[in-house]
Amino acid sequence: MTDIPQELKYTKSHEWVRVEDDGSLTIGITDHAQGLLGDMVFVELPDLGDEFEAEQDCAVVESVKAASDIYCPIEGEVIAINEELEEAPEQINVNAYHEGWLFRIQPLKENNFDDLMSPEDYAELVESESH
Amino acid sequence: MTLKETPIIKAHQDMGAKLVDFGGWNMPIHYGSQIDEHHQVRKDAGMFDVCHMTIVDLRGCEVNDYLAKLLANDVAKIIGKPGKALYSCMLNDEGGVIDDLITYAMQDAWVRVIVNSSTRKKDLAWMRSQIGNMAVELNERDDLAMIAVQGPNARELAAKALGDDIDGAQALKPFNALLINADSDKERFVARTGYTGEDGYEIVCANDQAEQMWRQLAAAGVHPCGLGARDTLRLEAGMNLYGNDMDETQSPLESGLSWTVDFSNDKRRFIGRSALEKQKEQGINYKFVGLILKGKGVLRAHQQVLIENNALTGELTSGTFSPTMQQAIGFARVPTDAEDTCLVAIRKKQLEAKIVKLPFVRNGKVLVD
Numbered sequence: 001m002t003d004i005p006q007e008l009k010y011t012k013s014h015e016w017v018r019v020e021d022d023g024s025l026t027i028g029i030t031d032h033a034q035g036l037l038g039d040m041v042f043v044e045l046p047d048l049g050d051e052f053e054a055e056q057d058c059a060v061v062e063s064v065k066a067a068s069d070i071y072c073p074i075e076g077e078v079i080a081i082n083e084e085l086e087e088a089p090e091q092i093n094v095n096a097y098h099e100g101w102l103f104r105i106q107p108l109k110e111n112n113f114d115d116l117m118s119p120e121d122y123a124e125l126v127e128s129e130s131h
Numbered sequence: 132m133t134l135k136e137t138p139i140i141k142a143h144q145d146m147g148a149k150l151v152d153f154g155g156w157n158m159p160i161h162y163g164s165q166i167d168e169h170h171q172v173r174k175d176a177g178m179f180d181v182c183h184m185t186i187v188d189l190r191g192c193e194v195n196d197y198l199a200k201l202l203a204n205d206v207a208k209i210i211g212k213p214g215k216a217l218y219s220c221m222l223n224d225e226g227g228v229i230d231d232l233i234t235y236a237m238q239d240a241w242v243r244v245i246v247n248s249s250t251r252k253k254d255l256a257w258m259r260s261q262i263g264n265m266a267v268e269l270n271e272r273d274d275l276a277m278i279a280v281q282g283p284n285a286r287e288l289a290a291k292a293l294g295d296d297i298d299g300a301q302a303l304k305p306f307n308a309l310l311i312n313a314d315s316d317k318e319r320f321v322a323r324t325g326y327t328g329e330d331g332y333e334i335v336c337a338n339d340q341a342e343q344m345w346r347q348l349a350a351a352g353v354h355p356c357g358l359g360a361r362d363t364l365r366l367e368a369g370m371n372l373y374g375n376d377m378d379e380t381q382s383p384l385e386s387g388l389s390w391t392v393d394f395s396n397d398k399r400r401f402i403g404r405s406a407l408e409k410q411k412e413q414g415i416n417y418k419f420v421g422l423i424l425k426g427k428g429v430l431r432a433h434q435q436v437l438i439e440n441n442a443l444t445g446e447l448t449s450g451t452f453s454p455t456m457q458q459a460i461g462f463a464r465v466p467t468d469a470e471d472t473c474l475v476a477i478r479k480k481q482l483e484a485k486i487v488k489l490p491f492v493r494n495g496k497v498l499v500d
Contacts, residue, residue, distance in 0.1 A: 038161060038165055038359060039164055039165055039166045041429060041452040042427060042428055042429050042452065044428075044478075060478070062428075062429045064166065064363060064452050064454070065165070065359060067431065086427070093164075
């Protein structure tokens, strides 16, 4: 079974989102997504200060098998990137929810994250896609 | 649509395979990590379920004449030499590649051909349509299964695992094959061939014995490997993949396959010959090369290749991240005068790549700088 932590929010494009205490959002790809892509070999992260709209492509993760775009879940400005992935992209395979985080954004507007999915809804999406 | 399954499916599930739809077949893509599986084959021994490939037996007193016409390589090289193998393309009248295949001389008036799975239907239709009045009988052997055992220790471990079942195979020379226990239920066809750039065997047996053979090999220490590793291994080894690196719209002469097209016998008018001769007369515009990306990133099929001071552009036909070299590598069709370096368009960037001669890796060793 794929790991879907209860404390996170999710997108239909298989990103996870953690709301930090300071209101910023940490973003990565889910365990299910890394399992589908397989061994990661390259990550292209946004630059600090880049601003993205919701659902805009802002990063790329590449496994041996395929390249996959990462979409910004909420309009925001990039305030941190996981530079360690440049040398060790396999961290995404090892632990997609911790060492495998991709970047952090500061939302540009007040947001109640209604557009993001709950763990239950995401689990349903994963289930429906595997049939 | 229900996916087709090979006779080894149960063992794949038991061994933790991640199964995917591969051209209508439910096949293992990996058993955990395709990079680990890749290294197993380069350093030790791995095995691949290749039962989805199509085995065809051609028999009859005119089989040699038939293949002389059907194949771009000259079957005369292996005729009368049971056990010899020959790699060739099968071309259409325009000189495009219908498929690539391996031909094995079995006995007098009996040749075995192994073609790709994705092209099975059109290959069989084409091969049947070319028989005409010739005394050739075509028989698809879907009663047979095939396992590829590859790696520096593959032959030793296969001998340990399969013992008398493949007796005599140890003495095979590269690109030779042997029929063992013919016409018995223990019949094995063992070829010292493969698609990884490593030593090893491709072993054919009856469908109902394939799962047991797979388990025996695993018990002897041969690692199950998925089709993911098969692709990175063949790319490092500089081996073409049908549908990526050549197809019916591409000439073998611009796909790195000139060495398989044999023009030497003027009288042998194989299918596609006239078209290729015309191409040669008019001039070949592209050559087929290896690319190594200098910086970080991954090369992929269909990325555009730009050459300085050249209006003609090239294109990647295959690309991946090489686990052995820890760099992105690929094959590309580039203008014939391209040398040393080029630029590859990857998303919004143009990244520098080195142009090299294939292959990248053979028998565990990196052959390019």
